[in-house]
Every structure is written in structure tokens, then in C-alpha cells.
Amino acid sequence: MSDPHPYKRRPAIHWAALFCFIFGGMALGVWQAMVHPDTPLSSAWNPMRPLDVKDPMTSITNWKLQRALADDTMCLAALQTGAVAKIKPDYVENDRCGISPQVSLSEAGEARLKPVNTRCQTALRLAMWSHHSLEPLAAEIFGQGLSEITHFSSYSCREMRTSSGSTGRMSSHATADSIDISGFVLEDGTRLSLLKDWNGELKKAAFLREANATACTWFRLTLGPNYNRLHADHFHLQHTGFGLCR
Template sequence: MNRPLGLALCLAAAMAAAAWAVFTDAVEIPDRWNPWAPLDVQAPPDWLTGHKLARARREPARCLAALAQTGMRYDLLPDRTTGTGCGLENAVRLRSAGVRLSPAAPSLSCPMALSFFMWERHALQPAAGQRFGQPVAAVDHLGSHACRNVNRGEGATPGAARSRHATADAFDVAGLTLADGRRITVARDWPHAGAADTDDATALLLRDAHAGACRYFDGVLGPDYNAVHRDHFHLETGGYSMCR
């Protein structure tokens, strides 16, 4: 066996042994640096946060355990079918969050509710503090659960795929209200093409909110994607990875 190959095999074996020791608790490391530790929703995000969030969203019991840490108030919803390819599974009715929601009490799958908390807590509020020196008090939305197909702007299309809204795995954010009552809307304040160098704080906050959402949701679509999304951010979990 040549020397480089031998060193590579030894390194791989050492890494596997170390991983197994951590996994079996033979060696204790802080949860923050342990990839098998549960997601801590209150901890500052680090390089393992995305991995832990994705695992929590995949496992219903783990998702609900993480959601219970958030401090949000919600009602568990019974699993049910609401139409062909539509329904609720491991879902909650969100009664209160870190911000007011308007309209109130949307129905969201547990993965969506968990991702919403992570986005609001670790992306949206820090951005609002940076841009305006105050928090976001309310999030205006256009709905979550709806038994319908993907909307590409051409109207109802027979045989089209179901939207992530059909299973409460999507949420459309239309605007924000700051603590001082100032309203920011995607339709009015999003910096469209030609405004790349804007210094407008409202536009920058919306950009920050969009970019932050891409860290905590599987899919994010905004006004630059197409005309259908000109007035909102479409946030979803469980679908294709996209940030547009």
C-alpha cells in the first residue's frame, strides 16, 4: 500500500472512530458542536444549525419537541385530508408568535411553524434592529393552507402539481409593521431591478428578510421571480431547494 493511501485510510478510520464515540456518548462534547444533538431554537445560529433544523423538520416527534421550545402558542391540529392531494399532517394552528400575525391563527405544518420561528428570531428581528433600531411587531400574510395547485400566473391548469400550500407547507408574507407603527410592504417597497445600490432602509430590510428566509426555509420566492410574487414572499418547506 502506498504511503498517501495509507494515510488517507488511517485518517478516515480515525474520523469514523471519533464520530462513533460522539454518537454513542463515549466522548462528551457541547451540544452546540454535536451534530446529533437536538436543535436548540434559542441558540445563536452556527454551522450546524441548518443540519439540525433539517433533521427536526424530517422527524415529526423531533419537530414538535423543538417547536415546544419556541415559546409560541399553538393548537395541535388533527391529521386530515382536505381534498385530493391536500390535507394537514403534523400541523398546528399558530395562535401567537414573537410577532403579531395578520390575519391571525394560520394553520401551518410543524416544519413550517418551526422554520418561521427560526427566521423571525434569527434573521428578521436582527435585520430590523440593524436597519431601524427597533423590532418588527407584526407580519402581514396572504395565507398558508389552501387546497390548490401551483400558481404560475396562467390560472388553473389541469394536471398541474399541487402547491405546498395544499399541505400547509407554505406561507406568503406580504408586509411588516415595525414597533413604531411604520408599515413596510413587499408590493410597494421591494427594490426592483435598477435599485441594486439602494440605501433605502425599507428596501434593505426586505432584502435582508428575503436572504434570511433562504437560510431557514427550503424554498423562497419573491418579486424578482415572477409577477405572481410581486407582492409577497412565498416561503415553503419540503419542496425543491430554491432562493429566487
């Protein structure tokens, strides 16, 4: 005679099957919720949506940013969500110098820049810094927006410079993996200069020092006036590096 209740002989197998059915269905539902065109999940929280510079910060923002930085196509797409940047052909000067992928950046977040040719990854980090750190900081300290970020350059085919002279190694500027920021301009025209204001008027100095600190959130290497005399007049902000924040 057959057993009318076979599940009694193998309860673990049946419970495992039920568990897989329930949680498999839940996972499928979550997947459909993320990929459906009318998903209720916001772009900022949806891991299936690419990085949008202007999305609010969430616990997955950095993960999205790292994905965009690792893929040139994703980087260029993300940059268009929070910057004004013209895509340009890759530039090759020699076997050690060039820019790829190259953009001409003229606005990061809501702040203008004198057009600068740089690498997409450097521009994307700058846009995130401007939108999520600098603009809120200007509103907090000065009660107004940030209208411009001033800079010296991004690309320069040269060796790395130190206080002791040249190192013989190529600078990150040789591949536009960094940019040198010299100051800022507020909406009312007030200018902030690292060289003049780092130890100057209280509010200006506070803004510049906090700008230095927040840059470390978005760039792999940040060097400012506290690092050495070569950086007395600018922030060196670098896409590549080992996490130095000075």
C-alpha cells in the same frame, strides 16, 4: 524457552491494540460528556441535544434542523422552543389536500402572527427565519425589534398558479408546505408592505430585499417580487422544493 518479549514478534498488533484502547477511551469520554446531565458542552454544540430555535447558530444547526424537519415528533418539540403554536389534529380535506402534522401558529421567534393553520415543518422554518434573520435585521436597519409578521395564508386546497394560468398540479399550499408573507410590523408600529415598499423608501426596501435573501437560507424555495407579477405583494416560502431562490 518462552520469549520474554512477545510484543517484539507482533509489534503492529500491539500498537493497534494500544491505539484502540486510547482512542476508544477518548470516544467514550466524549460520549459521556455529551449525554451527562451536567455536560459542559452547550446545547447549541451538542449533537445529542435536539434543536432549540433560540440556541446560537453553529456549524451543526442545519444538521439539527434537518433532523427535526424529518421527524414529526421532533418538529413539534423543536417548534415549542421558539414559537407559540397550538398542536391540532391532522386535517384531511380530500386525498390531495390536508395538513399533517397541523399546528395553529401565532408567534414565530418574538414576532406575532395572525393565527394561521399550517404544517409544523413550515412553522419551524418560519420560526428559525424570524429569530435568526429577521429580528437581527430589524435591529440593524431600524434599531428596534420586529413585532409582527403579516401573511395571506398557508393552507389552500388548490392547484398551482402561474403567469400562464393553472398547471393542473397541486400547489404546495394544498398540504400547508408553504406560507405567503405579505409584510412586517416593527415595535413602533411602522408597517412594511411588499406591495408598497419593495421599491419604496430606502430603509424599508433594504429590509425587504434582505429578508428575501435570508429566507433562502431557511426555506427550500423562496419566491418574491423579483420572480413574477403574481408575487409582487408577497414572499412565497416553501418547506419543500429544489432550492430556487428568487
